[in-house]
Amino acid sequence: MCTAALAALETVYDPEIGLNVVDLGLIYQILFDDGANEIECTMSLTTQFCPMGEAITAGVSETLAGAFPGYNVSIRLTFDPPWNYDRISEAGREFLKR
């Protein structure tokens, strides 16, 4: 299920960088609680006061809700550890080189 969630989140983009949130390394952890029908997504932003923060987290929340109907989605935002460029995946780096 986590793989399916990550695949769904590959459609959510950081509007400035143009890279999806998974390859950008913003998604730290996705936990499923099938008993309670809940998904908890722990994620970060490139900076704590990212002007696009609300749009990105809303995109993650809506996409997970759409991919897993019937589940309640909660977003847990963390800056510990803070995001840095090393979190960008190999595929993300290749995308940026284009």
Place this chain on the structure above:
Amino acid sequence: MFGNQGNTTIAKTTTHKVVLPFYVYASISFLAAALLLVQSSGNFSGTYFQPNILAITHIMALGWGTMIIMGASHQLVPVLIEGELHSNRLAYVTFYLAGIGIPFLVYGFYRFNMGAPALLGGGLVVVAVVMYTINLARSIINSKNRNIHALFVFAATLWLLITTSVGFLLLCNFNTPCLPHNSVHYLSLHAHMGIAGWFLLTVIGVGARLIPMFLISKYENNTLLKRIFYLVNVALISFIICFFSTNKAVLLIPILLMVAAITLFVYYCRQAYADRMRKAVDEQMKISLLSVAMILIPLVLILVTIFVFILSSYYSPQLILAYGFFIFFGWITAIILGMTFKTLPFIVWNKTYHQLSGKGKTPNPKDLLSDSTFHWMSLCYIIGFVLFAAGIIMSQLLILKIGAIALLVTAVLYNLNVFKVVLHKPVTDASNRDK
């Protein structure tokens, strides 16, 4: 793996309602300055102290450069300091006071009437800057992250406050002499506090964060930035001291310190560019990076002017006019032309689409502006800038006129794109289906 600081609340960023009026005001000011430039082209073959040139300079410095920097900084400073803007209300007050004051001040210069309109305008601008300074200071004090970028921005704001206060004092001195010399004597002091203290420190402080961010570059060098910070401030303070010296050769000291500071900043940008992860650089970034190199042109000019003066005790009015033109229509305009379309589309996109994210396909922020209009604007700008600068140096009215018209076309295209972005209406899958 993760700490305990997870939460679901997003840090509050500054509302677009605060920021957008500054952008719109600045773009109209640029158009007004370009119109006045066409009308006053002939004045650019004489001395710099003429009503039209004073009016154009102040539209460019205050209406164009300062308004857009103040607007953008209400959005960017919270990002730099990782804290919230202290007060939206103070930001509105700043906008209204400066927005009303600038036309009065410019009218006073245009009519060469330093009486009531200019004093009222100048007074309102000073109060606006006081409000802006308080807002920024309180925001920085309340923030957790007081970094080098915030230090640059705050020092720049203090220099802006000193510049506008000195400007107001010079206006008063025009009406009731209260200084040892007439106001013209102090103009270069007033101008350089604004150019180096306000514009340069802001551009370096914000640019040092934004340029690596937009290039997706890991490059960071706070030690270098601290050196640049001290060099610029020491250069400015030594300039003020040297200004009152009878030996004008000592002016080389602050100029050389400034050359060192700017060279280090150019090096910083070059390193950020070299270390970038994003290989493709868009036109907006190209013109912003071009502006960094353009800081060096007025520096070379001022060095030549000082050397000419040392050797012959003669100030070339063409070189001084060209120096001012390179700063306001060159460096400052180039960075604004580029950075407007790196920041404005995101502010408008965020206002329009942040609640629609994930609910359907939305355009990208860069789709909000017209690329072809931006491309033609850049082309007209480079042509207009080169021709007008050549016209000043050669004192050729025809070249000045053609250059001014090209810059007017630049301003028209800039305004078209700004209004296209600002007036953008939401486009989603649902609205496309309805059509």
